[in-house]
Amino acid sequence: MNIIFVGPPGAGKGTQAQIVSKTFKIPHISTGDMLRTEMDSGSKLGNQVKDIVTLGKLVNDDLMNQIVKERLSKSDAVSGFILDGFPRTLNQAKSLDEILKSMGKQIDRVIYVDVPERVIVERLSARRMCPKCGRNYNMITDPPKADEMCDDCHVHLITRDDDKPETVKKRYEIYRELTSPVIAYYRQKNVLFTIDGTMKMKDIEKHLIEMIKGRK
C-alpha cells in the first residue's frame, strides 16, 4: 500500500502517519524529519537546507525529488510506504509520478488532513518536540507527564524554530499557494480521501484505518 499524507503544517499528519505505519507495517517517510536529521548531523545537505527550513520556506524541488527517489528505492519501501510532507508542490507531485512509474508502482491513497488555519496557528504555537526521539507533544491537548520533559527520553522539550509564530504564518501561506494545487491534482485522479483533522485522535485513527482498508 503506497500512501501520501497531505495537509497544512500542524494538521497532525506525522502522528497519524506513525499510527498507519505501525498498523500496516510500512515505513513512515517524513521529508521534514529527514531534513532535520541532516541538519542536526551537520552534513553538507543539512547545512545547505538549514536557512531555508528555519525560515519556513520550501527546499527546491530538484533536491527534494532526488532525496525522495533515493529513499523510495531502499528495501524497506518495497511493499509500501507512507509519504508525509512530500509532494508539496505540483512539480514534486508530477516527479513522484515519474519516479513511481519507473519502479512499476503507483499511489493507492492520498489522505488529505483538513484543518482550518485558525486551529493550525493555535496548535503550532503549543507544539513542542523532543530533540532526542522527535516525538511531538501539544502543551494544550497532549502534554507530557512532567513539565516540558519527554515521557520517553526525559530530556527537555524544544519549540521547533519553524513553529515560531511569524514562521508559522509564512508556512501556511506557502501551503495555501503551492500545496493546495497538489490536493486538486490528486482529487482529479480519484485517489484523494479527506479526513477531518479536528476530530478526536481515536476517531481519526478509526476513520483512517477504514479508509486505507477500503471500507470508506
Ligand code: AMP
Ligand atoms: P515538515 O516537518 O513536513 O513541516 O517540514 C519542515 C520543513 O522542511 C518545511 O517547512 C520545508 O522547509 C522543508 N520541507 C519538508 N518537506 C519538503 C518538501 N517536500 N519540499 C520542500 N521543502 C520541504
